[in-house]
Each structure stands twice: as C-alpha cells, then as structure tokens.
Amino acid sequence: MKKIVVLVSGGGTNLQALIDAQNRGELRGGKITCVISSRADAYALKRARKNDIPTRVVPRKDYPDNASYSKALHEALFQEYADLIVLAGFMTILDKRIIQAYKNRIINVHPSLIPSFCGDGFYGLHVHEKVLQRGVKLTGATVHFVTEICDGGPIILQKAVEVRNDDTPEILQRRVMEEAEWKLLPEAVSLFCEGRLTVCDGRAYIDYKEVSK
Ligand code: GAR
Numbered sequence: 001m002k003k004i005v006v007l008v009s010g011g012g013t014n015l016q017a018l019i020d021a022q023n024r025g026e027l028r029g030g031k032i033t034c035v036i037s038s039r040a041d042a043y044a045l046k047r048a049r050k051n052d053i054p055t056r057v058v059p060r061k062d063y064p065d066n067a068s069y070s071k072a073l074h075e076a077l078f079q080e081y082a083d084l085i086v087l088a089g090f091m092t093i094l095d096k097r098i099i100q101a102y103k104n105r106i107i108n109v110h111p112s113l114i115p116s117f118c119g120d121g122f123y124g125l126h127v128h129e130k131v132l133q134r135g136v137k138l139t140g141a142t143v144h145f146v147t148e149i150c151d152g153g154p155i156i157l158q159k160a161v162e163v164r165n166d167d168t169p170e171i172l173q174r175r176v177m178e179e180a181e182w183k184l185l186p187e188a189v190s191l192f193c194e195g196r197l198t199v200c201d202g203r204a205y206i207d208y209k210e211v212s213k
Pocket of ligand 1: 009012013015044088089110111122124127177181
C-alpha cells in the first residue's frame with residue numbers, strides 16, 4: 001500500500017472525493033495516511049478528522065517565504081514517509097527542494113484544461129472567472145504531475161466540461177468539480193498507486209494492461 005499524503009488549504013471537496021473513493025474501496029493500491037493543511041482553519045481538516053485520518057497543520061503564515069515554508073513542509077512529508085503527495089486545493093507554490101525530492105510523485109488537480117487558463121494567478125474561482133470572461137464553450141479539469149514549471153508538468157488525465165450562457169463562476173466551479181475533478185483525482189491517484197503511470201520526455205503514459213490485483 002502506497003502512503004498518500006494530501007495537502008490542502010481550504011474546503012477540501014477534492015480531499016472528500018478521495019476519502020469517499022477510499023471508503024468505497026476504490027482507491028486502489030494506496031491509503032490516505034495524513035492530511036497536511038497550510039491553514040489551521042481549513043474545513044478540509046474537519047473532513048479528515050471525521051474519517052479518522054491523521055492531520056497536521058504547517059501554517060503558511062508562520063513562514064516569511066516559500067523557501068522556509070517548503071523546508072518545514074519537506075520535514076513533515078519526510079516524517080510521514082509519503083510515497084505520493086496529492087495537492088488538493090493546496091494554494092502555496094512548492095519550491096524546487098520538495099519538487100526534486102519527490103520527482104513524479106506529486107500530483108495536482110487544476111480546474112481547467114491545461115495549457116489554457118493555468119499558471120501564475122490562475123487558481124480557485126479566478127480560473128472560472130477568466131474562462132467566463134473569455135467566452136470559451138468548453139472548460140474542464142486536469143490532473144498532472146508537479147514540476148518546477150507552474151501547472152506545466154506531465155498531464156495524467158483531463159476531462160472537458162460544458163460552459164453555459166448563464167453560468168456564474170461559482171456555478172461553473174461546481175460543475176467542473178462534480179463532472180471532472182472529483183472523478184479524475186481518485187482515478188489518477190489509483191493509477192499511480194497501482195504503478196500504472198510512467199513519465200517519458202515530459203509526457204505521462206497510462207498502462208492500460210490488466211493489472212493483477
Ligand atoms: C479546486 O477547484 C482545485 O482544482 C483548485 O482549487 C479548488 C479547491 O477546492 N485548485 C487550484 O486552482 C490549484 N491551482 P477544494 O478545496 O474544495 O478541493
């Protein structure tokens with residue numbers, strides 16, 4: 001069983017999707033062993049505690065910059081023996097210390113079809129605001145490995161979601177979560193934990209061969 005450590009900062013609906021998948025026995029080959037939050041007041045922590053998942057808080061506000069924060073976070077991840085790190089609405093950019101130490105072992109969920117509407121400043125509700133401003137008819141979600149390029153790592157899974165005329169950012173965010181994020185993230189985590197993902201020349205490949213259980 002791979003040890004999955006989930007990093008959160010807010011509401012934690014993607015964490016909930018992982019917990020639900022685990023409780024249904026659908027998180028194949030892995031177990032959520034710890035949830036680490038960058039904020040003490042994140043609702044995601046309540047979701048973890050309700051499911052008896054150990055939690056830690058490494059508050060972003062206690063550190064002057066990303067480098068010192070990443071050092072503290074790295075220590076926590078090391079102590080938790082993390083095999084896989086999942087960024088589930090984690091709103092801090094990791095520095096290269098962690099990214100290099102966990103190469104191809106950090107997965108992020110992003111609420112758009114990368115390479116559209118991603119990179120610096122594109123996070124949370126802002127992404128959906130920009131999508132609506134631009135008037136695209138399709139958006140979606142992407143799960144990808146994390147590299148030093150913000151939202152630029154190898155893409156594991158993507159799913160398109162329709163944009164409707166009367167959408168608000170909040171309505172669109174909810175549809176993208178329901179139709180894409182909450183499905184893609186547990187699937188990508190399972191594929192990783194089953195050893196069915198490889199990365200070559202900046203691209204992620206899924207092994208669709210039948211795996212022995
Ligand atoms: C999700 O939509 C996630 O894709 C996004 O923040 C939201 C967190 O919601 N992440 C990013 O924008 C990262 N660039 P949640 O806390 O309910 O899972």
